[in-house]
Structures are given as C-alpha cells and as structure tokens.
Amino acid sequence: MAAVNPYYAIPSKISKIIKETPTITTFILDGKPFEFEAGQFAELTVPGVGEAPFTPSSSPYDDVLEFTIMKVGRVTSALFELKEGDMLGVRGPFGKPYPLSKFKGKEVFIVGGGVGFAPLRSLFLALLHDLKDYKKIYVRYGARTPDDIVYKHLIPEWEKIDRVDMHFTVDVGDNTWKGRVGVVTVLLDDIPVDIKTSPSFVCGPPIMMKFVTQRLVEAGFQHDNIFLSMESNMSCGIGKCNHCRVGKFYICKDGPVLTWEDVKHIEEPFV
C-alpha cells in the first residue's frame, strides 16, 4: 500500500455557509474527513489558491467539520468567494489536543476575543459533551462591536445551560447593546474560579492575548494551566518546513496551544 501523503488535502464539499459577522463566516463541510480532538487544527485548501491553518470550531463529537474564519489574507479572501456546494481541501488533524482528562472535576475558565472564539467553541462544545465531568464552565468573550460577536444564534441556548456562566463585552457599544463595554480584560476584574487548580484557555488577537495572559498570571493561575492558542505562519503543518517555529517550539507540532510556562521565556510570544 502506498504511504499516506501528508501533503494531500482531502476534497470536501461546503454544505453550508453561515455569515457570523461582516468579516467572519462559518463554513460547514459535508461530513467529516477525519476525526480530531479539541485543540488540534487542520490545513484548509482553496483549490488552486493555497492553504492556511484553522482550528475547527465544531465539536470533535459532531458528524460534520466546521470552521469559523475571518477574512484577513490571500487564502481567506479566496475562501470567502466560495459558495455552498463548492469544494475545499482539508488535511489534518495536526498538533496536540488539549489535555482535557487533566481537568476533570475542575472549573474551566475560557477567554476569547473576536474570531478567537472559534477554536474555543470547539473546546467549549467538547466540555459540554461531558459536562458532568466538570464543575463549571466560565466563558468570557469580547468583540469589537455587537455586530462583531460570533455565534449570536447559538449563545442564547448556551447561556441557558446549568453550570455554564457566560459574560460578554464589546469595545464599542451601540443602541441595542445592554451589556458591558470595554476590552475583554474588563471581564477579568472578578474571576470566580478556584484559581489555584483551574485551567484557563485564551484565544484572540495578539494584543488581547498579551493583556489577558498578564491578567491571568497576576490573578494567580498556575503558569502551566494557562493555555494559549498561538498564531504562527504555517506551511506544512507537520513540523518540517520550519515556518511556524517560535522559540524552540513548532507551533504545528508542539502547539497550536502552548502554556504560559512554555512561552514565558520567549521575548515576544504574541506578535
């Protein structure tokens, strides 16, 4: 049998497109080309254009694979031109999953910013799947404006779940917005979890990562309990091309999630 080619992307049809915000869209694939665990990522191919890495936003337990993506560069711009029924390529899963078994019986603290909520949603859904195993799940999420909040259609249902505690903020409010205003760190003045034992998970733009991490460290989270989704230029996804290396870590192989313990010695881990 021929060896599996790690550079080959499995052709997959886009079954549904959900516009989340003016710049963020969720692409739902027809079926699930491979199994993954929360925290792992995939490389998405726009045929003939190229690839970019994304962490699924769907639950590892779902029958479909979903990606929530912001239009920022060459590949994502081409991706946003695609319609339902068009083909994509997917290869993965890559990277290390979250060590979820370590958090059984604990409170979990999740902090997201902007489109950074996408990979955290996959984690959140995986935790919900086994909710009985966790004491409580806290979600703190910040977006630029109310329009920029992702998963607006899902949030009301999540908020109803017992043992889920969600708070939101926007940088700039509008007439309809009744919630907090300010960057996401305003939601971190009061952290209602057992800080000594709880894991925290952070994903968002670099500046948000920097200040949230700083706040979590000050609050007293264990450094190896602060899980950070690292952004990095990736090409191969399999620890060979060298592009994603940050310090001694290959983000594609050792990450994409590293702990503060891992990256705190790096001069500027969030760029």
Add this chain to the structure above:
Amino acid sequence: MSMKIYLLPSDNLLSFVTQLSKTGSVFYPALNGSAAHMVRFNKEGTFEPVFQKIRSAENIKHFLFPSRDIVAKFPNDVRPKTEKQFIFGVKNCDLRGVEVYDRVFLKSEPIDPAYKQSRESTVLISADCPDPEDCCFCNLVGLHPYCTGASDINMTPVTRGYICEAFTKTGEQLLEKHADLFTDCSKEDQKEREKIHGAADRKLNEINKKVFKDTLSDKVANADRKAQHDARKNCVECHACLHACPTCYCFLLSDYTKGKEYERVRTWDACYYAAYARVGGGANPRSELDQRFWNRFQCKFDFFKQYEGLYACSGCGRCYRGCSAKIDIREILWQL
C-alpha cells in the same frame, strides 16, 4: 565498520561509471573555473572528474530535495517515478546535510513521501576531501574531511586507483555486482589512505585553530541584542548563505492550477526573507533583520542541537564563500 573494501584501478573508473549510467543518471564533480561543479555523466562526452577539490559549488540538496518539487496532485494524487541516480564525489560536509534531511523527512513522523522516494533512488558515493580550503570548518561541527559511514560507498584516490569502501547494503551490493572491475585493497593502499586522512585532518585543524565552545548552544540562545545586531551589520540580505547551505531545509508549499487539476509545489524557502514568518493578518514575529539573522544561528546551533543532538551545520563554508559581505559564520560563533 566497513563491510567491504576494494580497490578500483584508475583505468576502470570510466567503465564503472559507464556501467552505472545504464541503470540511472550519474553525477560527478568536474572543474569549472577554480571550483568543482556537479555535472551529469554523458558517455559521448568528456569524463574528467575532480575528487581532490573541496565540495562542489552546488550542495547535495539539489539531488535529494530539489528547489522545486511537486509534493501532491489534486484531485488524483499520482507521484511521478523517480529515476535512479548515482552521485559521485559527495564530501562529508554534504553528508551532514543528508543526515539532517533524513532526520526531518524520514525519521520524524509523518514520513515525507517525496523525499523518501528520491532518497531511496539515490546512491551516494562520497569522496575524501584531502585538501581543505580556508572556508572549510567541518572539524568544528564534529566531522572529518572524509566519510566514516554516512554514504553508501566512499572513495579515496590513492596511487593505484580508488579505495572503495561500502558502508551500506546498497553500496556493498553495487561493489559485488561490478566485482570484475575491482581488485583487492592492499595494506599499502590502506596505509596510504591513513596518511591522506591524517594530512587532511591536520590541514583542517591548522585552518581552524580555535574550536567551538561546548557551551555554544547556550551562547547562541543567550546572545544579547547587541551581539545579534553586530553579527549581521554587514548583511545585505542577498540570502545566498541560506540557499547555498546543505543543511538548510526550510520550504514553502504553494498551489498552482493546471486546467481542472492543481498541484502542490514545494520550493526552498529561507528564514531571512522578511515575509517568512509573517501571518495572514500581517503580524510578523521576526520583522527585524537582526531577529531573522539570528534565527538562523538559533536554528542551526541551538534548536537542532537540542532536538537532534547535532549542529545543523556542515562546516562546508558555502555561506562564507557565497556571502556578498564575506560574513564568516565561524568568526561570529567564536566571538560568543
């Protein structure tokens, strides 16, 4: 340890090469100007191999991991067959490159099929490097100027011909298959080889009197910003050092459409390019040349050493020879 050692009389080299060329391409170093360059053997043309010179201007990467290679095709992933190739005159420094690629592409999961295919269809016939030049420093990165086991067959030119020593099953089988061209290697031949090796080692030690400190990795890891800046101040960003390097293996994947199909192409990349680490949104963790320049040192002398236990540097000196500003990597490392 040597599995088989024979002598190829000088007059039989052409026959050996001609016979090999019936089953694949043969490449060998030939003089062009003052440097050796790898050329393809053509039985109609001249055959003037040069084994005494230092490594060829081209590095071994061209043969195993070409600058442009199709790594996947869509929707039907069909890999073209690779032709067998025999590479004569590879020096031990270039074999450090092969060691590095083997570790990255074959020994760490997942295996890279394109590399595996070209590696398996390549026979490496190394040659001693009896006359190291000013740019050479393989002795500083743990190598001798002669192969001690990393090739399929090693050749040492001696008075009576070429001592050919097989280090792999492939090499051994090749020598056995062409046994009629070879004779026994005498004790005198082997003594001559020892002398050649000793002289080459001595010359190299003369060129590089100072060794690298045992703490080199730490020194590289902890170099301050001033040291990093001073190291690169003459760099004009021509990137010759990286493309000429046999141990640099960075690459970039790009897709190209071909009618209704498309191909995924791997091209060499280099960490000195400003956009190398830039992400889709535009942020760049190594936007400054100081950072990019030092990244190369960290990659070769700190990270690779940490992960794999050896420097990702061959001491071939191509970076120094090719550098527009004549930056000598040794000087930078000695000063740390």
